[in-house]
């Protein structure tokens with residue numbers, strides 16, 4: 144009878160909480176490597192922005208080139224892969240100073256990339272805490288991964304300045320209502336596809 148009990152419990156939770164939460168797991172492979180405290184703070188920042196959109200995120204970090212030298216468990220199909228690398232291998236992207244990109248096709252693979260050197264440079268010249276900008280970029284690129292386009296404001300803005308970094312640090316930079324809804328739908332559709 145256990146599965147039935149679990150089913151009832153979940154139904155109660157879904158009815159009691161508003162709005163019902165989607166969730167996804169991010170696997171971070173940090174090849175930059177980003178200083179440990181900066182990465183931790185960036186993940187908390189991103190987690191907070193997704194939470195405001197009604198989405199719970201779990202972050203599992205693997206840092207192959209850091210002193211911790213962890214073994215990295217293989218990535219599961221349901222997990223969303225984010226690779227943090229020092230810079231883009233693509234010349235055009237490198238020249239444009241892009242902070243990251245999201246790949247979502249059979250040909251290009253399914254992964255989100257963040258380029259840490261341009262992120263760190265932009266943060267320093269703002270000047271602002273790189274952890275804040277890194278959290279913004281992670282969230283923005285994951286937004287692309289789940290099908291959102293750039294927008295004229297909020298976290299999907301196509302270029303972050305000091306003003307947006309200050310908004311993010313104060314917790315007021317977010318997905319708008321429509322973006323949040325589309326994100327939840329996309330995360331839900333992906334979870335169903337993988338079932």
Ligand SMILES: [Zn+2]
Pocket residue numbers: 283287292293299300301
């Ligand atoms: Zn973008």
